[in-house]
Amino acid sequence: MQYQNTLTYAQQQDKEDRISYLRNRFHIPKDKNGDNWLYFTGNSLGLQPKSTKEYINQELEDWANLGVEGHFEAKNPWLNYHELLTDNMAKVVGAKPIEVVVMNTLTTNLHLLMVSFYKPTKAKYKIVIESDAFPSDRYAVQSQLKFHGFSADDVIEWKPRKGEELLNLEDLETIVSEQGDEIALLLIGGVNYYTGQYLDLKKIAEIGHSKDCVVGIDLAHGAGNISPELHNSGVDFAAWCTYKYLNSGPGSLAGLFVHEKHAKNKDLPRFAGWWNHNKETRFNMRQPFDVMEGAEGWQLSNPPILSMAAIKASLDMFAEVGMDSLREKSEKLTGYFEFLIKQIGSDDIKIITPSNPKERGCQLSIQVKNADKSLHKKLTENNIITDWREPDVIRCAPTPMYNSFEDVYRMVSILKGFL
Numbered sequence: 001m002q003y004q005n006t007l008t009y010a011q012q013q014d015k016e017d018r019i020s021y022l023r024n025r026f027h028i029p030k031d032k033n034g035d036n037w038l039y040f041t042g043n044s045l046g047l048q049p050k051s052t053k054e055y056i057n058q059e060l061e062d063w064a065n066l067g068v069e070g071h072f073e074a075k076n077p078w079l080n081y082h083e084l085l086t087d088n089m090a091k092v093v094g095a096k097p098i099e100v101v102v103m104n105t106l107t108t109n110l111h112l113l114m115v116s117f118y119k120p121t122k123a124k125y126k127i128v129i130e131s132d133a134f135p136s137d138r139y140a141v142q143s144q145l146k147f148h149g150f151s152a153d154d155v156i157e158w159k160p161r162k163g164e165e166l167l168n169l170e171d172l173e174t175i176v177s178e179q180g181d182e183i184a185l186l187l188i189g190g191v192n193y194y195t196g197q198y199l200d201l202k203k204i205a206e207i208g209h210s211k212d213c214v215v216g217i218d219l220a221h222g223a224g225n226i227s228p229e230l231h232n233s234g235v236d237f238a239a240w241c242t243y244k245y246l247n248s249g250p251g252s253l254a255g256l257f258v259h260e261k262h263a264k265n266k267d268l269p270r271f272a273g274w275w276n277h278n279k280e281t282r283f284n285m286r287q288p289f290d291v292m293e294g295a296e297g298w299q300l301s302n303p304p305i306l307s308m309a310a311i312k313a314s315l316d317m318f319a320e321v322g323m324d325s326l327r328e329k330s331e332k333l334t335g336y337f338e339f340l341i342k343q344i345g346s347d348d349i350k351i352i353t354p355s356n357p358k359e360r361g362c363q364l365s366i367q368v369k370n371a372d373k374s375l376h377k378k379l380t381e382n383n384i385i386t387d388w389r390e391p392d393v394i395r396c397a398p399t400p401m402y403n404s405f406e407d408v409y410r411m412v413s414i415l416k417g418f419l
Protein backbone atom coordinates (compact mmCIF):
# COMPACT_ATOMS: atom_id res chain seq x y z
CA MET A 1 0.00 0.00 0.00
CA GLN A 2 1.47 3.37 -1.08
CA TYR A 3 0.16 5.81 1.50
CA GLN A 4 0.87 9.54 1.37
CA ASN A 5 1.31 11.98 4.19
CA THR A 6 -0.94 14.79 2.95
CA LEU A 7 -4.40 16.06 3.76
CA THR A 8 -5.38 15.91 0.08
CA TYR A 9 -4.47 12.24 -0.02
CA ALA A 10 -6.51 11.54 3.14
CA GLN A 11 -9.51 13.36 1.68
CA GLN A 12 -9.14 11.47 -1.58
CA GLN A 13 -9.21 8.18 0.35
CA ASP A 14 -12.46 9.27 1.99
CA LYS A 15 -13.94 10.01 -1.44
CA GLU A 16 -12.97 6.57 -2.66
CA ASP A 17 -14.24 4.85 0.50
CA ARG A 18 -17.43 3.03 -0.47
CA ILE A 19 -18.77 3.03 3.08
CA SER A 20 -17.90 6.60 4.04
CA TYR A 21 -21.65 7.40 4.04
CA LEU A 22 -21.98 5.53 7.33
CA ARG A 23 -20.27 8.32 9.25
CA ASN A 24 -23.31 10.53 8.70
CA ARG A 25 -25.49 8.02 10.44
CA PHE A 26 -23.76 8.65 13.77
CA HIS A 27 -23.84 11.47 16.26
CA ILE A 28 -20.27 12.77 16.42
CA PRO A 29 -19.71 14.68 19.68
CA LYS A 30 -18.63 18.32 19.34
CA ASP A 31 -16.78 20.81 21.52
CA LYS A 32 -18.24 24.13 22.77
CA ASN A 33 -17.37 25.83 19.48
CA GLY A 34 -19.23 23.25 17.47
CA ASP A 35 -16.11 21.51 16.18
CA ASN A 36 -16.25 17.73 15.89
CA TRP A 37 -14.20 15.72 18.29
CA LEU A 38 -11.74 13.34 16.71
CA TYR A 39 -13.17 10.25 18.36
CA PHE A 40 -10.80 7.30 18.72
CA THR A 41 -12.49 5.42 21.55
CA GLY A 42 -14.99 3.23 19.73
CA ASN A 43 -13.15 0.41 21.52
CA SER A 44 -14.46 1.73 24.82
CA LEU A 45 -17.85 3.24 24.04
CA GLY A 46 -19.05 3.28 20.45
CA LEU A 47 -20.86 6.38 19.21
CA GLN A 48 -24.62 6.57 18.98
CA PRO A 49 -26.26 5.74 15.66
CA LYS A 50 -28.84 8.38 14.77
CA SER A 51 -31.36 5.59 14.26
CA THR A 52 -31.11 4.37 17.87
CA LYS A 53 -33.62 6.91 19.13
CA GLU A 54 -36.25 5.75 16.63
CA TYR A 55 -35.79 2.11 17.56
CA ILE A 56 -36.12 2.87 21.27
CA ASN A 57 -39.03 5.25 20.71
CA GLN A 58 -40.89 2.51 18.92
CA GLU A 59 -40.73 0.37 22.05
CA LEU A 60 -41.64 3.28 24.32
CA GLU A 61 -44.69 3.97 22.19
CA ASP A 62 -45.72 0.35 22.04
CA TRP A 63 -45.39 0.16 25.80
CA ALA A 64 -47.41 3.38 26.23
CA ASN A 65 -50.15 2.18 23.89
CA LEU A 66 -50.25 -1.51 24.62
CA GLY A 67 -48.98 -2.12 28.14
CA VAL A 68 -48.52 -5.81 28.74
CA GLU A 69 -50.08 -6.66 25.37
CA GLY A 70 -46.85 -5.39 23.81
CA HIS A 71 -45.38 -8.81 24.52
CA PHE A 72 -47.53 -10.05 21.63
CA GLU A 73 -48.85 -6.94 19.86
CA ALA A 74 -45.85 -4.62 19.65
CA LYS A 75 -44.50 -4.01 16.16
CA ASN A 76 -41.66 -6.28 17.23
CA PRO A 77 -43.33 -8.44 19.88
CA TRP A 78 -41.27 -8.39 23.07
CA LEU A 79 -41.75 -12.06 23.85
CA ASN A 80 -39.34 -13.09 21.14
CA TYR A 81 -37.52 -9.80 20.65
CA HIS A 82 -34.09 -11.32 21.32
CA GLU A 83 -34.59 -13.63 18.34
CA LEU A 84 -34.54 -10.58 16.07
CA LEU A 85 -30.92 -10.02 17.06
CA THR A 86 -29.60 -13.54 16.76
CA ASP A 87 -28.93 -13.93 13.02
CA ASN A 88 -27.19 -10.61 12.64
CA MET A 89 -25.15 -11.09 15.79
CA ALA A 90 -24.17 -14.56 14.63
CA LYS A 91 -22.90 -13.04 11.35
CA VAL A 92 -20.82 -10.47 13.19
CA VAL A 93 -18.92 -13.17 15.09
CA GLY A 94 -19.00 -15.92 12.46
CA ALA A 95 -21.30 -18.29 14.30
CA LYS A 96 -24.43 -20.32 13.59
CA PRO A 97 -27.66 -18.83 14.95
CA ILE A 98 -28.10 -21.70 17.41
CA GLU A 99 -24.74 -20.77 18.94
CA VAL A 100 -25.56 -17.17 19.81
CA VAL A 101 -27.83 -15.23 22.12
CA VAL A 102 -27.92 -11.65 23.42
CA MET A 103 -28.42 -11.44 27.19
CA ASN A 104 -27.10 -9.95 30.44
CA THR A 105 -23.74 -8.23 30.54
CA LEU A 106 -20.30 -9.53 29.70
CA THR A 107 -18.90 -10.45 33.10
CA THR A 108 -22.21 -12.01 34.10
CA ASN A 109 -22.15 -14.13 30.96
CA LEU A 110 -18.58 -15.24 31.66
CA HIS A 111 -19.71 -16.44 35.07
CA LEU A 112 -22.74 -18.26 33.71
CA LEU A 113 -20.54 -19.92 31.10
CA MET A 114 -18.04 -20.96 33.75
CA VAL A 115 -20.87 -22.53 35.74
CA SER A 116 -21.22 -24.91 32.81
CA PHE A 117 -17.71 -25.14 31.42
CA TYR A 118 -15.40 -24.73 34.39
CA LYS A 119 -15.75 -28.07 36.10
CA PRO A 120 -12.60 -28.43 38.17
CA THR A 121 -11.48 -31.67 39.78
CA LYS A 122 -8.90 -32.05 42.55
CA ALA A 123 -6.23 -32.67 39.93
CA LYS A 124 -7.36 -30.51 37.02
CA TYR A 125 -8.54 -27.11 38.17
CA LYS A 126 -6.20 -24.29 37.10
CA ILE A 127 -7.24 -21.48 34.74
CA VAL A 128 -5.00 -19.82 32.15
CA ILE A 129 -5.47 -16.13 31.30
CA GLU A 130 -3.26 -13.54 29.58
CA SER A 131 -1.01 -11.63 31.98
CA ASP A 132 -2.59 -8.47 30.55
CA ALA A 133 -6.14 -9.78 30.84
CA PHE A 134 -8.84 -7.18 31.41
CA PRO A 135 -9.21 -6.78 35.21
CA SER A 136 -12.84 -7.92 35.23
CA ASP A 137 -11.88 -11.22 33.58
CA ARG A 138 -9.11 -11.77 36.09
CA TYR A 139 -11.43 -11.08 39.02
CA ALA A 140 -14.05 -13.34 37.50
CA VAL A 141 -11.73 -16.34 37.17
CA GLN A 142 -10.17 -15.78 40.59
CA SER A 143 -13.59 -15.72 42.17
CA GLN A 144 -14.58 -18.90 40.32
CA LEU A 145 -11.46 -20.63 41.66
CA LYS A 146 -12.31 -19.53 45.20
CA PHE A 147 -15.94 -20.50 44.77
CA HIS A 148 -14.77 -24.03 44.01
CA GLY A 149 -12.45 -24.10 47.04
CA PHE A 150 -9.20 -23.30 45.23
CA SER A 151 -6.97 -20.25 45.52
CA ALA A 152 -6.80 -17.08 43.43
CA ASP A 153 -3.14 -18.07 42.90
CA ASP A 154 -4.24 -21.02 40.83
CA VAL A 155 -4.45 -18.69 37.85
CA ILE A 156 -1.66 -19.33 35.34
CA GLU A 157 -0.58 -16.26 33.41
CA TRP A 158 0.40 -16.43 29.77
CA LYS A 159 2.99 -13.67 29.59
CA PRO A 160 4.91 -11.94 26.81
CA ARG A 161 8.59 -12.86 26.76
CA LYS A 162 11.05 -10.66 28.58
CA GLY A 163 11.49 -7.37 26.78
CA GLU A 164 8.48 -8.07 24.50
CA GLU A 165 4.94 -6.73 24.58
CA LEU A 166 3.02 -9.33 22.62
CA LEU A 167 1.95 -12.88 23.38
CA ASN A 168 3.52 -15.79 21.59
CA LEU A 169 1.40 -18.86 20.88
CA GLU A 170 4.42 -21.10 21.35
CA ASP A 171 4.50 -20.06 25.00
CA LEU A 172 0.86 -21.04 25.43
CA GLU A 173 1.72 -24.36 23.85
CA THR A 174 4.51 -24.83 26.39
CA ILE A 175 2.25 -23.96 29.33
CA VAL A 176 -0.40 -26.40 28.17
CA SER A 177 1.98 -29.22 27.27
CA GLU A 178 3.81 -28.93 30.60
CA GLN A 179 0.91 -28.20 32.95
CA GLY A 180 -2.12 -29.22 30.93
CA ASP A 181 -2.98 -32.08 33.29
CA GLU A 182 -3.70 -29.48 35.96
CA ILE A 183 -5.47 -26.99 33.69
CA ALA A 184 -9.25 -27.05 33.43
CA LEU A 185 -9.86 -23.88 31.43
CA LEU A 186 -8.23 -21.34 29.12
CA LEU A 187 -10.03 -17.99 29.18
CA ILE A 188 -8.34 -15.69 26.70
CA GLY A 189 -9.12 -12.26 25.26
CA GLY A 190 -9.45 -12.84 21.50
CA VAL A 191 -8.23 -9.30 20.89
CA ASN A 192 -6.21 -8.10 23.86
CA TYR A 193 -7.66 -4.89 25.24
CA TYR A 194 -4.24 -3.45 26.07
CA THR A 195 -2.06 -4.25 23.08
CA GLY A 196 -4.75 -4.75 20.43
CA GLN A 197 -3.18 -8.12 19.51
CA TYR A 198 -5.64 -10.44 17.74
CA LEU A 199 -4.83 -14.01 18.58
CA ASP A 200 -5.37 -17.07 16.42
CA LEU A 201 -8.48 -18.53 18.05
CA LYS A 202 -8.36 -21.78 16.12
CA LYS A 203 -4.81 -22.38 17.28
CA ILE A 204 -5.74 -21.56 20.88
CA ALA A 205 -8.61 -24.04 20.69
CA GLU A 206 -6.28 -26.72 19.33
CA ILE A 207 -3.70 -26.08 22.03
CA GLY A 208 -6.30 -26.20 24.82
CA HIS A 209 -8.13 -29.23 23.48
CA SER A 210 -4.87 -31.19 23.04
CA LYS A 211 -4.86 -31.59 26.83
CA ASP A 212 -8.63 -31.67 27.36
CA CYS A 213 -8.83 -28.10 28.62
CA VAL A 214 -12.01 -26.14 27.90
CA VAL A 215 -11.39 -23.03 25.78
CA GLY A 216 -13.35 -19.82 26.32
CA ILE A 217 -12.82 -16.49 24.58
CA ASP A 218 -13.61 -12.96 25.70
CA LEU A 219 -14.44 -11.11 22.52
CA ALA A 220 -15.14 -7.68 24.04
CA HIS A 221 -12.52 -6.13 21.76
CA GLY A 222 -13.22 -8.42 18.85
CA ALA A 223 -16.96 -8.27 18.20
CA GLY A 224 -17.64 -5.77 15.42
CA ASN A 225 -13.91 -5.19 15.00
CA ILE A 226 -12.39 -8.34 13.53
CA SER A 227 -14.04 -11.41 11.94
CA PRO A 228 -13.41 -14.09 14.54
CA GLU A 229 -15.09 -17.06 12.78
CA LEU A 230 -16.14 -18.41 16.15
CA HIS A 231 -17.79 -21.54 14.84
CA ASN A 232 -14.82 -22.64 12.72
CA SER A 233 -12.36 -21.77 15.47
CA GLY A 234 -13.78 -24.63 17.54
CA VAL A 235 -13.62 -22.74 20.85
CA ASP A 236 -16.14 -23.98 23.40
CA PHE A 237 -17.66 -20.68 24.44
CA ALA A 238 -17.29 -16.92 24.12
CA ALA A 239 -18.84 -13.72 25.44
CA TRP A 240 -18.61 -10.05 24.47
CA CYS A 241 -20.17 -6.72 25.26
CA THR A 242 -22.02 -4.65 22.66
CA TYR A 243 -21.25 -1.11 23.82
CA LYS A 244 -17.74 -1.02 22.32
CA TYR A 245 -17.50 -1.65 18.58
CA LEU A 246 -21.16 -2.62 18.41
CA ASN A 247 -22.34 0.88 19.32
CA SER A 248 -25.32 -0.13 21.44
CA GLY A 249 -24.97 2.32 24.33
CA PRO A 250 -23.44 2.41 27.80
CA GLY A 251 -23.88 -0.79 29.79
CA SER A 252 -25.97 -2.41 27.07
CA LEU A 253 -26.52 -6.17 26.89
CA ALA A 254 -23.87 -8.66 25.91
CA GLY A 255 -23.47 -11.55 23.50
CA LEU A 256 -22.88 -15.19 24.35
CA PHE A 257 -21.64 -18.03 22.16
CA VAL A 258 -21.73 -21.73 22.94
CA HIS A 259 -20.33 -23.96 20.21
CA GLU A 260 -22.81 -26.16 18.41
CA LYS A 261 -21.05 -29.26 19.71
CA HIS A 262 -22.51 -28.43 23.15
CA ALA A 263 -25.93 -27.27 21.89
CA LYS A 264 -27.83 -30.42 22.75
CA ASN A 265 -25.93 -31.41 25.86
CA LYS A 266 -28.61 -31.10 28.51
CA ASP A 267 -26.35 -32.64 31.13
CA LEU A 268 -24.10 -29.61 31.40
CA PRO A 269 -24.51 -28.07 34.83
CA ARG A 270 -26.13 -24.66 34.52
CA PHE A 271 -28.21 -22.13 36.35
CA ALA A 272 -31.84 -21.99 35.36
CA GLY A 273 -34.70 -19.54 35.12
CA TRP A 274 -37.90 -19.40 33.13
CA TRP A 275 -36.13 -17.99 30.07
CA ASN A 276 -33.97 -21.04 29.41
CA HIS A 277 -36.97 -23.30 29.82
CA ASN A 278 -38.63 -24.73 26.70
CA LYS A 279 -40.50 -21.87 25.00
CA GLU A 280 -43.58 -23.97 24.26
CA THR A 281 -44.29 -24.72 27.91
CA ARG A 282 -42.65 -21.70 29.54
CA PHE A 283 -45.93 -20.24 30.69
CA ASN A 284 -47.39 -23.43 32.04
CA MET A 285 -45.19 -22.83 35.04
CA ARG A 286 -45.77 -26.08 36.86
CA GLN A 287 -43.63 -28.19 34.59
CA PRO A 288 -40.31 -29.73 35.58
CA PHE A 289 -37.47 -27.66 34.13
CA ASP A 290 -36.91 -28.47 30.45
CA VAL A 291 -33.83 -26.70 29.12
CA MET A 292 -33.71 -25.16 25.64
CA GLU A 293 -31.11 -26.23 23.12
CA GLY A 294 -28.31 -23.96 22.00
CA ALA A 295 -27.12 -20.66 23.41
CA GLU A 296 -30.68 -19.69 24.42
CA GLY A 297 -30.37 -22.39 27.02
CA TRP A 298 -28.18 -20.07 29.10
CA GLN A 299 -30.75 -17.28 29.45
CA LEU A 300 -32.36 -16.73 32.83
CA SER A 301 -34.65 -13.72 32.62
CA ASN A 302 -36.85 -11.94 30.18
CA PRO A 303 -34.54 -9.28 28.75
CA PRO A 304 -34.66 -5.45 28.75
CA ILE A 305 -36.29 -4.49 25.46
CA LEU A 306 -35.06 -0.88 25.45
CA SER A 307 -31.46 -2.03 25.45
CA MET A 308 -32.23 -4.66 22.82
CA ALA A 309 -33.77 -1.99 20.62
CA ALA A 310 -30.47 -0.11 20.68
CA ILE A 311 -28.62 -3.30 19.79
CA LYS A 312 -31.05 -3.91 16.94
CA ALA A 313 -30.44 -0.42 15.55
CA SER A 314 -26.74 -1.14 15.47
CA LEU A 315 -26.89 -4.71 14.19
CA ASP A 316 -29.20 -3.72 11.35
CA MET A 317 -26.41 -1.43 10.18
CA PHE A 318 -23.77 -4.14 10.53
CA ALA A 319 -25.98 -6.47 8.50
CA GLU A 320 -26.43 -3.82 5.82
CA VAL A 321 -22.68 -3.23 5.29
CA GLY A 322 -21.30 -6.60 6.34
CA MET A 323 -18.11 -7.36 8.23
CA ASP A 324 -16.15 -7.91 5.01
CA SER A 325 -16.52 -4.29 3.87
CA LEU A 326 -15.83 -3.05 7.36
CA ARG A 327 -12.69 -5.16 7.67
CA GLU A 328 -11.47 -4.07 4.27
CA LYS A 329 -11.74 -0.41 5.20
CA SER A 330 -10.43 -1.04 8.69
CA GLU A 331 -7.19 -2.57 7.44
CA LYS A 332 -6.58 0.43 5.19
CA LEU A 333 -7.54 3.00 7.81
CA THR A 334 -5.42 1.52 10.59
CA GLY A 335 -2.60 0.92 8.11
CA TYR A 336 -2.72 4.62 7.22
CA PHE A 337 -2.74 5.56 10.89
CA GLU A 338 0.33 3.40 11.49
CA PHE A 339 2.10 4.84 8.45
CA LEU A 340 1.54 8.42 9.63
CA ILE A 341 2.71 7.70 13.18
CA LYS A 342 5.86 6.06 11.88
CA GLN A 343 6.49 9.09 9.67
CA ILE A 344 6.71 11.27 12.78
CA GLY A 345 9.91 9.38 13.50
CA SER A 346 9.89 10.10 17.23
CA ASP A 347 11.58 7.90 19.84
CA ASP A 348 9.12 9.09 22.44
CA ILE A 349 6.34 6.85 21.15
CA LYS A 350 6.23 3.26 19.97
CA ILE A 351 3.35 1.25 18.54
CA ILE A 352 3.16 -2.05 20.42
CA THR A 353 0.22 -3.49 18.41
CA PRO A 354 1.27 -6.08 15.79
CA SER A 355 1.98 -4.57 12.38
CA ASN A 356 0.49 -7.56 10.56
CA PRO A 357 -3.15 -6.62 9.75
CA LYS A 358 -4.17 -10.25 10.38
CA GLU A 359 -2.98 -9.97 13.97
CA ARG A 360 -4.86 -6.83 14.93
CA GLY A 361 -8.18 -5.06 14.60
CA CYS A 362 -8.48 -1.31 14.24
CA GLN A 363 -6.83 -0.35 17.53
CA LEU A 364 -3.24 0.84 17.79
CA SER A 365 -1.68 0.99 21.25
CA ILE A 366 0.96 3.67 21.45
CA GLN A 367 3.49 3.22 24.22
CA VAL A 368 4.73 6.53 25.58
CA LYS A 369 8.32 6.93 26.76
CA ASN A 370 8.68 7.41 30.52
CA ALA A 371 4.92 6.87 30.84
CA ASP A 372 4.42 10.57 30.16
CA LYS A 373 0.72 10.97 30.72
CA SER A 374 0.74 14.63 29.70
CA LEU A 375 0.70 13.58 26.05
CA HIS A 376 -2.71 12.03 26.48
CA LYS A 377 -3.92 15.13 28.31
CA LYS A 378 -2.72 17.40 25.49
CA LEU A 379 -4.56 15.29 22.94
CA THR A 380 -7.76 15.50 24.95
CA GLU A 381 -7.41 19.27 25.27
CA ASN A 382 -7.28 19.35 21.49
CA ASN A 383 -10.53 17.46 20.96
CA ILE A 384 -8.79 14.16 20.32
CA ILE A 385 -10.46 11.46 22.36
CA THR A 386 -8.19 8.50 23.08
CA ASP A 387 -7.66 6.61 26.31
CA TRP A 388 -4.77 6.14 28.64
CA ARG A 389 -4.14 2.68 30.03
CA GLU A 390 -1.70 2.14 32.86
CA PRO A 391 1.20 1.79 32.87
CA ASP A 392 2.14 3.65 29.68
CA VAL A 393 -0.18 3.23 26.72
CA ILE A 394 -2.50 5.48 24.72
CA ARG A 395 -5.08 3.36 22.95
CA CYS A 396 -6.52 4.74 19.71
CA ALA A 397 -9.15 2.97 17.68
CA PRO A 398 -10.14 4.44 14.32
CA THR A 399 -13.33 2.50 13.62
CA PRO A 400 -14.35 1.85 10.02
CA MET A 401 -18.00 2.69 10.77
CA TYR A 402 -17.52 6.37 11.53
CA ASN A 403 -13.87 7.39 11.43
CA SER A 404 -12.41 8.87 8.28
CA PHE A 405 -8.95 9.01 6.76
CA GLU A 406 -9.12 12.75 7.41
CA ASP A 407 -9.73 12.08 11.14
CA VAL A 408 -6.60 9.99 11.23
CA TYR A 409 -4.57 12.55 9.29
CA ARG A 410 -5.67 15.41 11.54
CA MET A 411 -5.07 13.41 14.68
CA VAL A 412 -1.49 12.55 13.75
CA SER A 413 -0.71 16.12 12.63
CA ILE A 414 -1.71 17.35 16.07
CA LEU A 415 0.12 14.53 17.83
CA LYS A 416 3.26 15.38 15.89
CA GLY A 417 3.17 18.91 17.28
CA PHE A 418 3.52 17.52 20.81
CA LEU A 419 6.57 15.34 20.16
Ligand SMILES: *Cc1c(COP(=O)(O)O)cnc(C)c1O
Binding pocket: 105, 106, 107, 108, 134, 136, 137, 189, 193, 218, 220, 221, 241
Ligand atom coordinates in the same frame (compact mmCIF):
# COMPACT_ATOMS: atom_id res chain seq x y z
C1 LIG B 1 -14.95 -4.06 28.31
C2 LIG B 1 -14.51 -5.34 28.87
C3 LIG B 1 -15.16 -5.92 29.99
C4 LIG B 1 -16.28 -5.20 30.69
O1 LIG B 1 -17.13 -6.08 31.34
P1 LIG B 1 -18.65 -5.69 31.66
O2 LIG B 1 -19.15 -6.89 32.32
O3 LIG B 1 -19.31 -5.35 30.37
O4 LIG B 1 -18.63 -4.50 32.55
C5 LIG B 1 -14.73 -7.16 30.41
N1 LIG B 1 -13.72 -7.82 29.79
C6 LIG B 1 -13.07 -7.28 28.71
C7 LIG B 1 -11.97 -8.04 28.05
C8 LIG B 1 -13.45 -6.03 28.24
O5 LIG B 1 -12.80 -5.50 27.20
